[in-house]
Amino acid sequence: MGFLKSFFGFRGFKIGNKDKMTLPLEVIILSLPFLGFWFVFFWFTKAYTTPATWILCVVTGLIYAFGVVAVYRQLQKFSFFRVLKYRRMLRFFLEENGYVTEKKSKNKDAKRKLKYVETFFSYKDRAYIVTFGLKGNKHQQKLLKISGDLEITFSLDMIDMIDETGYINYKFMSGLLDNVLKSSEIAGTPKGGLQLMKDVVWDYIGNPHLMIAGGTGGGKTVLMRSMLIGLLKYSVVDILDPKQSDFVPLNEIPVLKDRIFSETLEMGQRLIDVKSFMDQRYGQMRKLSKAKKEKQMEAFHTYGLKPYFIMVDEFPSFMSAVEDELGFKMGRSAEERAPISSMEVMSAIKQIILKGRQAGIFMIIATQNIKSDDIPTTIRDNIMTRVTVGRLSNTSYDILFPNSNKNFKYIKEIDGRRVFGMGYYGVNGESPRQFLSPQMPPAKDFTFWDAYEAMPRLELETEEDVVVSYTKQEFAEKLGIHPRTLGEITKLLVDREFELSKELNDGDLSLFERIVAFKNQTKSTWQEAVVNEVGEKFSVVED
Known part of the structure; x- marks a missing residue:
């Protein structure tokens, strides 16, 4: 099957010597009318004998050349011409980096011919796909790690890597700005996930829990507030704000009243209560599953239960406060000790992270530049979805997206437009992709406060509220x-x-x-x- 795809071109254009040309095909085509006109003009009028005509020719030629360049740039907006450009760039990349062998010829004067590693280039659904044939060739190991270099070459974002027998496919995407959403447009469904971009959906059932990392001024708070726009429409959200700054004022709004916690003791107690609620919900689900005579218990939404999110801002700061204020300290009297311990809080967090998915209980934790000891490994490894915004250190990227061939970079402008909340989105163990967090509409048209005030308050189901429903x-x-x-x-x-x-x-x-x-x-x-x-x-x- 692989041979047929290759033979009939199903994998796209095969890269080879045909892609090597001194000038782009578009420039040659655009230059032909000018060259043809002046050839006819000179030949029939004998104008080449007049110095003034030569000056006129040079001036008009320069003007025409600038016009060709301008038109050429406009043509790059069309996929056909972009594909031609990327094919040439890919051919040049392969040759310069040694992914070729020279065909030997008995004739010493014969033109030098190169044999390229089996490479295909295709364009489909706004994505560019580069396919390499592997089949045990000497370049195989390098081809499996080539994605980062191709990203730099094309200035595109790699969004997927697809393995198939004998081939490796790298999928690249452009047009990031076309997929960005406004904060007011964020929406989701209990079982379908939360849409963060037009082509990015956080599937919290399939990839539970979310870690957001963003440097100061990177857009982390705007992203979290935008997510609230979508989540509050169909779920219940509790917010832990150890800094007592970005979210505490929202406690006055009905939809979030008494759902924002900022003191260390009440935040720790809330997490312990959430763990107890999770255990209770599992009991409800077992009861409902038994009533429906199911062979195995399904996910929370099958029984009409709402998703429940716990959003923790500045998680390392929260953990430090829990250890300092609720941890066991020598010399403290029984009266001085808190009613709950840091161990109880840590145990509750781990249980929610490990068991919350099926019960519909999910954690969203936010941090700035992250170090390996900021978040315990058990917790970090089970937070499946990761998002970054703004400028992060290389260490943070390595921790969030380990073993990735991505060339992470901080981007302030795209096509001359200043952007905020630029970063990366990925699932643990998969290659991340570029991400642009929701953008704020004009202040005269939208504020988060007004959006939250317009939302009805939802409540979590009690045992009396839950009834067994059937298809x-x-x-x-x-x-x-x-x-x-x-x-x-x-x-x-x-x-x-x-x-x-x-x-x-x-x-x-x-x-x-x-x-x-x-x-x-x-x-x-x-x-x-x-x-x-x-x-x-x-x-x-x-x-």
Whole structure:
């Protein structure tokens, strides 16, 4: 199959000697009209004998040359011409870095021919794909680590690396600004994740928990506040703010009232309470799973439970305060000791990180430049999603994205436009990609305060709130009837103005069981069974 793809060009253009040319093809094509005009003009008018004509030729030639350059730059906006340019750049890269061998010829005067390592270049869905054939060649190890060098060569961002038998594919993307969202546009769903860019979704169920790293002024706080815009629409969020600065004022807004904690003792106690709530939620889920007779327990959203996020700003600072104020210290009397210990808080954090995913409880921790001892390894390794914004040290990148071939760089401008919140997004163990955090709309049109004030306050479900709901297939199986029959009964009830729940649950089960039982015992029709239970027209009788 690999041979067929290669032979018929399914992998894209094969890079080789044909891509070597002194001038870009576009420049040659654009120059032809000028050259043709002056050739005809000189030949038929014999103008080459006049000095003034030579001066005119040089001046107009320079003007035309500037025009060709301007048009050439505009042509780069079109994918066809960009592909031509990148093919030439890739050919030059391969030759300069020794990914070629010279074909030997018996004729000493023969033109030098080079054989390039098997390389293909293609463009699809706004992405550029470079494919290398491996098959055990001498360049194999270098080709597996070439992505960073290609990023620099193309000035593009590598977003994916795809392995297949005999080939390695590197996928690059441009147009970062086209994918950025405004803070007011951030949205998500309980089971679909939170959208951070048009083409970036934090899948917190598949890759639970999030670590945000950003230097001073890098845009970390704006990113976190933008995320709140999306999360508060369908989930509950608690915020721990040890600096007592960026989030504490939001405690006055109804949607976040009593959900922002800043004192060390109350922050530690909150995490312990969250761990207890997680254990309680698992008990609810086991109960619901058993009621639905499932072979194994599903994720939280299957049972109608809301996601629950705990956002911790300046996590290393919080950890230091917990150790200092809640840790065991020699010489402290029993009265001086805190009611909770740092060990209890650390245990709660680890349990939430390790077990929270299925119960729908997720942590978002933020820090500045990160050192290896800032966050315990057990916690760091189980935070699957990482985001950086602004300027970070090389050490921070190595800790957040280990074993990555990425050439991390701090970018202030893109295409002449100043950008804020520029960084990288990635999943632990995968190659990161460039990321641009949501941008603030104009102040006259939007403020975070106004956006939060407009949001309804959601509450976490208590045990009494949780009811067992069923799909139509599951409900029909419990009744021992066909789903089409269930639909027929439902229509008969609706025709008689009987209001059913949006989702079939245990509250509806007894009614349907009585209808089915009457039908089976009397051998009547379904219409007669429904009429016997609710009458010809259902109505509420007031006392």
